[in-house]
Amino acid sequence: MILGRVVGRVWAARQDARLGGAKLLIVRPHGVYEPALPTGHLVAVDDVDAGVGDDVIVALGRPARLAAAKSLGKSLGSSSGAPASDDFPVDAAILGVVDRVELDAAASARPGAAPGIARPLPAITDGARLAPGGRA
Amino acid sequence: MIRGTIIGTVWATRQAAGLAGRKLVLVAARDAEGRASGRVVVAIDTLDAGAGDDVTVAFGSGARNVLAPGPDNRALLCDAAVAAIVEGAG
Secondary structure (H helix, E strand, O other), rough: OEEEEEEEEOOOOOOHHHHHHOOOEEEEEEEEOOOOOOOOOOEEEOOOOOOOEEEEEEOOHHHHHHHHHOOOOOOOHHHHHOHHHHOOOOOEEEEEEOEEHHHHHHHHHHHHHHHHHHHOOOOHHHHHHHOOOOOO | EEEEEEEEEOOOEOOOHHOOOOOEEEEEOOOOOOOEEEEEEEEEOOOOOOOOOOEEEEOHHHHHHOOOOHHOOOOOOOEEEEEEEEOOOO
């Protein structure tokens, strides 16, 4: 899982039928994240009613498909319970809205730790939101 | 798996039911030489690791096997888990 902040929302004009009703949010990971694609953001299905400005926990891979299947299975009106989660075209899902992050100052300042994350997380501003065609 | 240092704890009251209130730690990943890679991951901790501990983190099915070994764990909402607390590394 990774820690990130919701910086925007995506609406799709046309989408895979299995994504019907999915709320898609743009998440900017805290710390450095190494996605397969060269982008600083990822798009995640929202399972917990997160909003722009929230810090969130994002699961990647199979657990994300599983969470999406649980929430989307309901909105698809499946009568036989949630559809097989492996069928869902999803690789990232928001699993939690973060209340608090307690950082250990000594541990995060040690060589080998992540010095950048020890700084207070920046507050979200309009300027930090994803501009059309731009980056946050 | 990766090696890393626990730098903090994360709390989320509003969370997916499958997370089941498990303890979540923030791990700063190291590269092959033991230096900071700049990558930070959130991992489920069942070993009661504390801030400053050097740990290994398993991903994917390896992470699920930390929580519940066996073929019946595919429904677990877990993609990263602390697999070991490192005592020494040569």
